[in-house]
Amino acid sequence: MGMVFASITVAACLFVAAIIAWSDKNPARPIWPPLHFGWPARVATWSVTAIAIGAAYYAGQTSWNAWGWPDGIRWFIGFPLASVASSASSFAIMQLGLDQSMGADRRLVTGGIFAGTRNPTYTANIALCLGWILLAASWPVAISAGALAALYVFAVPFEERWLARTYGEAWSAYRARVKRWGL
Numbered sequence: 073m074g075m076v077f078a079s080i081t082v083a084a085c086l087f088v089a090a091i092i093a094w095s096d097k098n099p100a101r102p103i104w105p106p107l108h109f110g111w112p113a114r115v116a117t118w119s120v121t122a123i124a125i126g127a128a129y130y131a132g133q134t135s136w137n138a139w140g141w142p143d144g145i146r147w148f149i150g151f152p153l154a155s156v157a158s159s160a161s162s163f164a165i166m167q168l169g170l171d172q173s174m175g176a177d178r179r180l181v182t183g184g185i186f187a188g189t190r191n192p193t194y195t196a197n198i199a200l201c202l203g204w205i206l207l208a209a210s211w212p213v214a215i216s217a218g219a220l221a222a223l224y225v226f227a228v229p230f231e232e233r234w235l236a237r238t239y240g241e242a243w244s245a246y247r248a249r250v251k252r253w254g255l
Contacts, residue, residue: 074135074212077127081216084124085223096230105175105234117174124223128216132208141209150206157203160185161196168193180239182246189254190232190247194224228252 095102106113137146164185165173172178173193185192201217232252235243 074131074138074210075215077131077134078212078215078219080127081124081131082219084120084127085219088120088124089223089226092227092230096233099234099237102234109171109174109176113174113176114171124220128204128213128220131212131216132204132210135210135212136208138210138212141206146207146209150203150209152203154200154203154207157196157200161193161200164192164196180235180242180246182242182250187250190250190252191224191228192254194228195253197221197224 091103095104101107104117167184167186168181169176169178172181189195198221201221205214205217232243232247236247239246
């Protein structure tokens with residue numbers, strides 16, 4: 073059953089990647105970010121997100137510690153990493169604004185946590201994926217979390233082209249000042 077949930081996560085990630093790539097090639101008619109942001113965009117964005125992340129969660133529930141890893145790795149490394157990363161991601165989304173995290177064009181956020189990295193949410197989510205792999209310790213989770221992490225990395229250049237088109241010189245100055253991953 074874990075592989076079924078992993079497959080759902082992978083399919084959702086591929087679906088989102090296709091939307092991102094199509095929108096990049098068709099900036100006059102993008103699916104993401106939408107030209108007119110409202111409830112349909114919110115529902116679509118969070119539905120796919122809930123499916124992908126929810127399936128990754130259930131992949132872990134159905135295959136919990138299939139690798140037989142010791143509790144020390146899982147609970148003293150994986151759990152804290154996942155918890156801190158989840159909090160950091162939530163903090164970055166709150167600072168950005170929930171709607172803007174889904175593609176609403178509001179303003180270019182460059183302060184706070186965004187002054188240290190251009191992608192605090194993606195960076196935290198990748199760490200969360202690693203923490204979930206360590207905690208759940210199974211192939212279905214490794215596949216699910218790997219697909220999510222790959223999607224986060226894949227999305228960045230497309231998102232940055234949109235930011236350049238949308239914010240022009242302000243984006244260029246921010247990009248020159250702040251590293252992509254904060255490293």
